[in-house]
Amino acid sequence: MSNVNEIVVRYLEVWNERDAEKRRDLVSKTWTEDGGYFDRVREGVGYDRIDAMIAAAQEKFPGYRLNLASGIEAHHDYVRFSWVAGGTAEAPLYIKGTDVAVVASDGRLSLVIGFTDAAPAPVTKQ
């Protein structure tokens, strides 16, 4: 796979895949073997840790799905895209993030850096 658009779509699919076997398969098709993911609150390097990290996020946010929410901007070996999740009755907290990734020569991702664009408003008790 050398198409950067396809790898971004596959990357979002990993976060949405709740079947453990399928998710693990997608992780290995999305990241290089030594690949990593880092955001403010989580990190994982290598397939085992990335998979466990995503499983934990899915457990914390049941019913949430990441959807692409920007164009896919690519130059050199880098790509940037934004995604949204939640904001629905089933998954009320609205989250928006922008990820920047390094694309390896085989088209998979060697590094994903996640940044937060929107987090839920603080809940106030009345």
Add this chain to the structure above:
Amino acid sequence: MSNVNEIVVRYLEVWNERDAEKRRDLVSKTWTEDGGYFDRVREGVGYDRIDAMIAAAQEKFPGYRLNLASGIEAHHDYVRFSWVAGGTAEAPLYIKGTDVAVVASDGRLSLVIGFTDAAPAPVTKQ
């Protein structure tokens, strides 16, 4: 220098410094020796090429100054921030970008990846 806020401010200062000697000095204080910069239209690795790249951008955009236009978001060894330039009578084209950088152990930047958030509207002849 280990403060990520200071290195971001210094990084923007490099792009604004028109004195060749001062700019070159700032380049070496901002990037590691093997550091690099990449955006859609330009790239430079090492002090000579980064300095020449910035000098060429300054020549192309006289009167422009980059100003920080976001919070500075940092986690792990990564930092993200946005900047704006132009939109003034002296420098009419408004440009906005977001840069993502890798911070080395000594606090300098080993990699800067530049992305474009806003480019000038196309000019139409009437």
